Amino acid sequence: MxxxxxxxxxxxxxxxxGTAQHVMLSRGREAGTVRVASCAGSTCAGPFTPTSSGSRARARVELPESVAVRAGQTYDVVLKPGTTDAVRSGPAGILYAxxxxxxxxxxxxxxxxxxxxxxxxxxxxxxxxxxxxxxxxxxxx
Structure with missing residues (x-):
């Protein structure tokens, strides 16, 4: 047992x-904010505004799990490398991961x-x- x-x-x-590594080891990853424009099914999406150096703005990134994500709100996120998938960062993101x-x-x-x-x-x-x-x-x- x-x-x-x-x-x-x-x-x-x-x-x-799988999720926690992106939130906790965010050094060198693209960090920023996403203003959620729309939610469909289990995915919410919106424009990405970078806050870290070396990041670039994107017209659309996706938050794959829409737990407590509301359209019109802005959230701190970290992007998974090589994708447009975002993961919530900060204390809420770490705990949720x-x-x-x-x-x-x-x-x-x-x-x-x-x-x-x-x-x-x-x-x-x-x-x-x-x-x-x-x-x-x-x-x-």
């Missing part, structure tokens, strides 16, 4: 890292409590996961 719990947490880190890890911690806490009978460790894992998810929810709003 310990291996299953470790595998679940590892999968959460793996799932989070690690949401899969928060879910994995919650799930691992159930495995640790039920399968290994380590209730204190399970409580720590569960509270860390719930805290991460709550902080991301509050920061994104």
């Amino acid at each position: 310990g291996a299953v719990a470790v595998l679940i947490v590892f999968a959460g880190v793996w799932g989070s890292w 690690w949401v899969p890890l928060g879910g994995a911690l919650l799930l691992a806490s159930v495995v640790v409590a039920g399968g290994m009978r380590l209730t204190r460790v399970a409580w720590v894992l569960g509270l860390c996961g719930a805290g991460l998810l709550t902080a991301a929810f509050v920061a994104i709003q």
Whole structure:
């Protein structure tokens, strides 16, 4: 059961890292703001205004996951290299990127409590996961 719990947490880190690397290691990446012009389905798009040196303005970039993104609002973003896909930056972007890890911690806490009978460790894992998810929810709003 310990291996299953470790595998679940590892999968959460793996799932989070795909987005978190762009937000947390933003040095050398194009940073700026996007004013959301339209949202369709699970994608919002708008013009990109650069704030970092070496960046160039773009007529349209996409925010692939439209969680708490509203048309007409301006958001700080980092562009994924070689694409027009933007990722929210700042504290809200960092916390949102690690949401899969928060879910994995919650799930691992159930495995640790039920399968290994380590209730204190399970409580720590569960509270860390719930805290991460709550902080991301509050920061994104």
